[in-house]
Every structure is written in C-alpha cells, then in structure tokens.
Amino acid sequence: MNDLKWSKAEKTIARRAFDIAYERECENLAGRLKDKAGSIKEPRDLWLVHDFLSEQLKRIEQKYDFRYSVLILVFALLLKEGWLKESDLAGISEDKMEKIRYLANPKH
Amino acid sequence: MNDLKWSKAEKTIARRAFDIAYERECENLAGRLKDKAGSIKEPRDLWLVHDFLSEQLKRIEQKYDFRYSVLILVFALLLKEGWLKESDLAGISEDKMEKIRYLANPKH
Numbered sequence: 732m733n734d735l736k737w738s739k740a741e742k743t744i745a746r747r748a749f750d751i752a753y754e755r756e757c758e759n760l761a762g763r764l765k766d767k768a769g770s771i772k773e774p775r776d777l778w779l780v781h782d783f784l785s786e787q788l789k790r791i792e793q794k795y796d797f798r799y800s801v802l803i804l805v806f807a808l809l810l811k812e813g814w815l816k817e818s819d820l821a822g823i824s825e826d827k828m829e830k831i832r833y834l835a836n837p838k839h
Numbered sequence: 840m841n842d843l844k845w846s847k848a849e850k851t852i853a854r855r856a857f858d859i860a861y862e863r864e865c866e867n868l869a870g871r872l873k874d875k876a877g878s879i880k881e882p883r884d885l886w887l888v889h890d891f892l893s894e895q896l897k898r899i900e901q902k903y904d905f906r907y908s909v910l911i912l913v914f915a916l917l918l919k920e921g922w923l924k925e926s927d928l929a930g931i932s933e934d935k936m937e938k939i940r941y942l943a944n945p946k947h
Contacts, residue, residue: 773865
C-alpha cells in the first residue's frame with residue numbers, strides 16, 4: 732500500500748473527502764453529545780457522558796490519519812462506517828478504489 | 840479543625856447539606872454542558888467541551904470531600920460559591936458556623 736502513487740488531482744480529491752468525512756462524523760458526535768447532555772438525570776450521568784466523549788474523541792483522533800501510507804485503510808473504514816460514499820471519492824484511480832472497496836467489505 | 844466534635848444530629852445535617860450542594864452543582868453543570876453541546880459549531884468545539892467537562896468534574900471530585908477533618912473548609916467553600924445557604928446548615932453548632940462563615944468570607 733506504501734507503493735501507491737497519488738497524483739496531484741487525487742491528493743486534492745482525497746483531502747476534500749477526508750475533510751468532509753471528518754466534518755460529518757464530528758457533526759454527528761455533536762448531536763449525540765447534545766442528546767446525552769439533555770438526558771442527564773443524576774450526577775453519575777455526567778461522568779458517563781464524559782467517558783463517552785473521551786472515547787469518541789480518541790477514536791476520531793486515531794482514525795483520521797491523512798498519511799498516504801494508510802489512506803486506503805482510512806477511506807475503507809470511512810466507507811464501511813458510512814462517513815463517506817463512493818461518490819465522495821470520484822476521481823480516485825480504479826486500482827485504489829478496488830482496494831478501498833475490498834477492505835471496506837465487512838466480509839474481509 | 841481536627842479537634843471539632845460532630846454530634847450524631849450534626850453529622851446527619853452535614854451529610855444532607857453536603858448531598859444537596861453536590862446535587863445542585865451537578866445539576867447546574869449538566870445545564871451548562873447541555874448549552875455548550877448545543878452551541879457546537881465546528882469540530883474543535885468538541886474538544887473544548889471535553890476540556891471544560893474534564894476540568895469541572897475534576898474540581899467537583901476534589902471539592903466534595905466528606906472527611907470531618909476538612910468539612911468546615913468544604914462547607915465554607917460551598918457557602919462562598921453559593922451551592923449552600925446558611926439555612927441548609929441549620930442545626931450545626933454556632934462555634935462551627937462561626938468558622939464556616941469566617942472562611943467563607945471573601946476577605947479572608
């Protein structure tokens with residue numbers, strides 16, 4: 732995967748798709764956080780919301796890694812989780828898309 | 840302050856006041872958290888809300904210490920910060936209340 736070459740155009744598309752997925756996931760998390768904050772009934776719920784947020788932010792920080800050496804894996808995960816649609820990656824070469832689809836398939 | 844004796848009745852009043860202050864402060868924090876979660880505009884706000892919540896929970900954990908050796912200080916702080924009113928401590932001996940009031944006064 733380290734051997735894949737990304738053209739200048741592909742790099743631009745990749746960056747845009749990466750940023751879109753990040754925005755979508757963060758927006759979704761903000762919504763879930765708002766719901767959880769609005770459902771707090773007792774003090775211990777504050778700690779549960781904090782644990783939830785810590786875990787989600789850690790996951791996001793670990794996942795959104797734009798190094799080209801791991802980008803195929805990152806896009807596969809984002810596709811699998813629904814933060815990206817294939818159309819968001821339109822313009823990425825077919826050999827890369829095949830790898831992304833293959834890794835995104837839950838059977839593999 | 841370690842020499843103060845707490846009667847059984849005072850211990851009951853102290854525990855109730857302590858719990859009431861804790862509930863009030865946690866409820867207030869839940870409201871502030873809800874507002875902040877509802878005001879998230881961009882991804883980085885998620886991290887700011889997380890930092891805010893971490894700091895507030897740490898403050899609460901440090902502050903709410905029911906050991907009788909520190910309880911006068913704790914009540915003074917809760918009075919100063921408005922989580923307790925003097926009436927919540929009705930029944931606590933006057934010598935203890937004097938110490939609590941003295942320490943709660945911002946001038947000291």
